[in-house]
Amino acid sequence: MPDGARYTHIDIIGNTASGSNITSITFSSAAEAKAMMQQTNVSFVSDAGMRARFTTLFNDLASADGAALFHCTAGKDRTGWTAAMLLSIAGVDEGTIMENYLATNDYTRQRVEATLAMMPPAMAAIYEPLLGVDASYLQAGLDEISREYGSVDNYLKQGLGLSQETLYVLRGKMVQYGQLPGQSELRGNAAQGAALLNALQNSELSGRYTDYNYYLQSAIDAGTLGGVETQVGGQIYADAASYLLRSGSRLDRALTPNIDSRQLRDGEGKLWLTGLSGYLGTDGSARAASSNEHTTGSLLGYTWRFNAQLSGYGTLGYSWGSLGSASADADANTTLLGFGGRYAFEDLNHGLFAAADLNAGWIDYSSTRRLNGGLGTATGDTHGQLVGGTLRLGYVSPLDFASVEYAVGTRLTHLRMDAFRESGSELALNVDRVSENNASGIANVSIAFHSQNGGGWRFTPAINIGYEHSFSSPSVRTQGQVYHYEVVQNAAFDSRDMVNAGASLSITRGALSLNLGGQADVASGGDSHGYSGSLSVGYAF
Missing domain, CATH: 2.40.128.130 (Autotransporter beta-domain)
Known part of the structure; x- marks a missing residue:
């Protein structure tokens, strides 16, 4: 651990079966393993205990003063779901989120192939779905969100109980906007004011629980700076x-x-x-x-x-x-x-x-x-x-x-x-x-x-x-x-x-x-x- 870093353990899965430890579970077919992985992602949405622990995770990430690293045992399921939700908060489209999720297979290919090589071929064929990710895993969770909440935003607010302010803090940590709403069309004092509001994204006011961060993220959503550009200078x-x-x-x-x-x-x-x-x-x-x-x-x-x-x-x-x-x-x-x-x-x-x-x-x-x-x-x-x-x-x-x-x-x-x-x-x-x-x-x-x-x-x-x-x-x-x-x-x-x-x-x-x-x-x-x-x-x- 780097000096000054704080370690927090959040047991997302609890006693629920998942692919995080393949030695503790048995399957008779690859289809069974794949179905279990899909159900795990569904549980991220339907299981109240998991939702509560994801709430703790996202609140901790929002409150972090500086950089934050999140990981799980295999770095693909709980980590993948967390990353997908963060990307959604950042405004990334579903197609790009899925591409990012599936990129896990590219980064872990060497390790997965080495693990499978140590197994008998029949066992390797069954357990291979547990070691990587598949589009159907993440999609199963997203489909459950659509059924239960209608949108990712509703899942985050209603399912996880995250406040709009927390979502804005998380987005402020991840996204810096090159142009604010209407900024390119402004002149004179208003242009100076908008430039200041833009520059403050690099200050300690951004990505934190501040009035400025809430205002700026609200302005992004509303598509207007609301007159502050003429007042702030x-x-x-x-x-x-x-x-x-x-x-x-x-x-x-x-x-x-x-x-x-x-x-x-x-x-x-x-x-x-x-x-x-x-x-x-x-x-x-x-x-x-x-x-x-x-x-x-x-x-x-x-x-x-x-x-x-x-x-x-x-x-x-x-x-x-x-x-x-x-x-x-x-x-x-x-x-x-x-x-x-x-x-x-x-x-x-x-x-x-x-x-x-x-x-x-x-x-x-x-x-x-x-x-x-x-x-x-x-x-x-x-x-x-x-x-x-x-x-x-x-x-x-x-x-x-x-x-x-x-x-x-x-x-x-x-x-x-x-x-x-x-x-x-x-x-x-x-x-x-x-x-x-x-x-x-x-x-x-x-x-x-x-x-x-x-x-x-x-x-x-x-x-x-x-x-x-x-x-x-x-x-x-x-x-x-x-x-x-x-x-x-x-x-x-x-x-x-x-x-x-x-x-x-x-x-x-x-x-x-x-x-x-x-x-x-x-x-x-x-x-x-x-x-x-x-x-x-x-x-x-």
């Missing part, structure tokens, strides 16, 4: 990274009505508070599952007009980000700190100007991934940092009916997310660290119409249209591992160009001001679209 992490990298544009839109100092006098400041809410949805494709992003947040800030040419601001806020994709949800919440300024070469109310903004964010991230097929729920959390900056050059043109501002510039954003490990599922991911940069060009035109007075209030409507072009790859990728098998996922958002248009209304009475605004966003190709709104209150002094 963790697309939500790529979607969250993409969402955070685009936070600069959301922050700009929330700040715009509050940091405009044209309504302030030189040396005057404004304390303001704004609440914001937004949504962006991206349609699903062969590349990635659909995603949705919801943002709510608040900013507290102060804007100061130092003089006719210079203004600045500072802000502190918190953003609640909620995302969903591929049966997963994530919260990406950010504490924000920002400041910036504008310098006019002539006057803040007209002419050429330059502006700069710098912001930083501290991210708290958590997610929940629900996996189909009884694979459980994977949860994880991590932290990160976000740094961004914007430089713009613009021109303010006063007209008879409005003040028009044109601006172009560039925005840079860096995102870093710490690596982490999920928990709660056998397919929990080890998610790699994220370090991504995004550079984009921006252009904006805003028109602030002249104020209208009514009842002591001053009403100032405005409209704007903006455009942003990403110089970096718009597709964000994240990577993780399960049992050292890697999977890469792409974010659903994959648009290089974004256009937004909106309108706002500022209501002022003395030092008090109220601003209500809304925006619509559309990405190139129309795959991503959304809206946002903000409500601000300010007090100038």
Whole structure:
């Protein structure tokens, strides 16, 4: 016995006569010997004691941690029946099973001929059927299965009492599938997920009593992966990274009505508070599952007009980000700190100007991934940092009916997310660290119409249209591992160009001001679209 091996003896036959020991039985003809061998195989099905001991055998084989060797005295009858049942579990057709069974005669021919040569010819003719196998032996047992149970599967489950899980464990030990159902037709994230599910056949999850093994074998029988291929890779992490990298544009839109100092006098400041809410949805494709992003947040800030040419601001806020994709949800919440300024070469109310903004964010991230097929729920959390900056050059043109501002510039954003490990599922991911940069060009035109007075209030409507072009790859990728098998996922958002248009209304009475605004966003190709709104209150002094 090899070191570490465990020997188990299971007395399948008991006191029943068989061909395992030809010295203990006598026959008057070869036909008698052949009939006894056929009856032995019938007994494997009809005899309750034998069935119980086969149950023990198959359960032991399923529970074996590693390779298992099974054998009997002659290595052909009980061994042959066991092998036939295992091959049936593996999905082998009856013709091939019979060929495999009869191959015993080829492997044992030398030994059998040597044994028969030691007998008188008449005795050898009688006992020869006991030393080999014949198709009628195995067929007798299979016919008994058909009569008693209707199918091998029913015999294994009803006759031997084996569970479906045990049968799946046995099949998982024996069979590795080169292609999973529908795998060859998949693309993008789903293809990556299916490849991971396929690769895990080589992990310790396969061929054991695990959720993964039961799911995979069930999927083979059902002919579908059941959507797990889109869930297992963790697309939500790529979607969250993409969402955070685009936070600069959301922050700009929330700040715009509050940091405009044209309504302030030189040396005057404004304390303001704004609440914001937004949504962006991206349609699903062969590349990635659909995603949705919801943002709510608040900013507290102060804007100061130092003089006719210079203004600045500072802000502190918190953003609640909620995302969903591929049966997963994530919260990406950010504490924000920002400041910036504008310098006019002539006057803040007209002419050429330059502006700069710098912001930083501290991210708290958590997610929940629900996996189909009884694979459980994977949860994880991590932290990160976000740094961004914007430089713009613009021109303010006063007209008879409005003040028009044109601006172009560039925005840079860096995102870093710490690596982490999920928990709660056998397919929990080890998610790699994220370090991504995004550079984009921006252009904006805003028109602030002249104020209208009514009842002591001053009403100032405005409209704007903006455009942003990403110089970096718009597709964000994240990577993780399960049992050292890697999977890469792409974010659903994959648009290089974004256009937004909106309108706002500022209501002022003395030092008090109220601003209500809304925006619509559309990405190139129309795959991503959304809206946002903000409500601000300010007090100038």
